[in-house]
Amino acid sequence: MLEIKDGKWRNALSVKKLKNGKKKMVTVGKKMILIGMQNDQYFATDALCRHMRWPLAWGAKVEDDCIRCPLHQTTHKITDGELVEWSPFPLFPPYGKLVGKMSREKNLTIYETRVEDTQIQVYF
Numbered sequence: 594m595l596e597i598k599d600g601k602w603r604n605a606l607s608v609k610k611l612k613n614g615k616k617k618m619v620t621v622g623k624k625m626i627l628i629g630m631q632n633d634q635y636f637a638t639d640a641l642c643r644h645m646r647w648p649l650a651w652g653a654k655v656e657d658d659c660i661r662c663p664l665h666q667t668t669h670k671i672t673d674g675e676l677v678e679w680s681p682f683p684l685f686p687p688y689g690k691l692v693g694k695m696s697r698e699k700n701l702t703i704y705e706t707r708v709e710d711t712q713i714q715v716y717f
């Protein structure tokens with residue numbers, strides 16, 4: 594198995610396997626990441642929601658440069674991973690805020706991407 598060391602470009606996914614508006618969870622070395630394409634730009638983030646580790650490939654929405662988890666709608670920017678909203682859903686009853694308090698607010702890790710030959714690569 595590929596050993597992960599810091600600071601290298603790594604092949605993550607063939608460009609043929611990702612269409613605009615789609616995203617996929619992939620394992621690169623031992624790290625699970627999410628790769629997506631929005632407005633013809635690739636992006637890569639942690640694979641799991643920072644709130645309660647829901648896989649973001651399963652139903653997360655990407656719009657306005659943000660990714661929103663479907664479970665409690667925690668939202669982060671895909672440009673720099675900054676937290677926009679932490680577990681706001683559902684509002685009534687205020688279950689979202691309650692489960693939001695079960696873990697500390699965190700930013701999402703964002704990985705640089707590039708295309709090399711036929712591969713989308715990520716840097717970490």
Ligand code: FES
Binds near residue numbers: 664680
């Ligand atoms: S697990 Fe994603 S918002 Fe709660």
